[in-house]
Amino acid sequence: MDDLAWETTGTEIDYRCPGFDVRRDDVRYADDEPGEYHYVDEPPAVVVLPFTPDGDVVVIDEWRQAVGRTNRGIPAGTMEPTDRDDVERAAARELAEETGYEAASFERLTTIEPANGVTNAVHHHVLATGCTPTAERDLDDDESIAVETVPYDDLLASVLDDGLRDGRVVTAVTWYELVHQ
Structure with a gap:
């Protein structure tokens, strides 16, 4: 090659x-x-699929200017230079900043290049379990985010019926289904 x-x-x-x-x-x-x-x-990013102790998923609704609508998603963001070698630390930081939740444990799901014909982006997808609302949120200036929890089956259904369009969530849920179900 x-x-x-x-x-x-x-x-x-x-x-x-x-x-x-x-x-x-x-x-x-x-x-x-x-x-x-x-x-x-762009720098590498982390994408977090966060589960509460009772099996619900912590999701975010965020305004997405590029598509002109509020979008259902999961915590995700750029890895800072201080956590480029520590995906778990980056996942914990993004989870806390965007949702106010902290996880009891993390597990790698997958790493992908979401659009390698137009960007050098790398997304590290991480499963977070035992998530509880104990942290202070710290949103970036350009983030408008609402947080809620939803049953996992409802999130999965929205992936399957095209109701959820964020590729990062689709990838995380798909990998979760492949590895854990």
């Missing part, structure tokens, strides 16, 4: 904004022709 590889001969940030950059790479394609490739350059 090395015969498919491109050579990166240079790289520049074309645009910077909070949360991500748009990067342009100068490349040499596999056929030795020069070209350019633009993509969203």
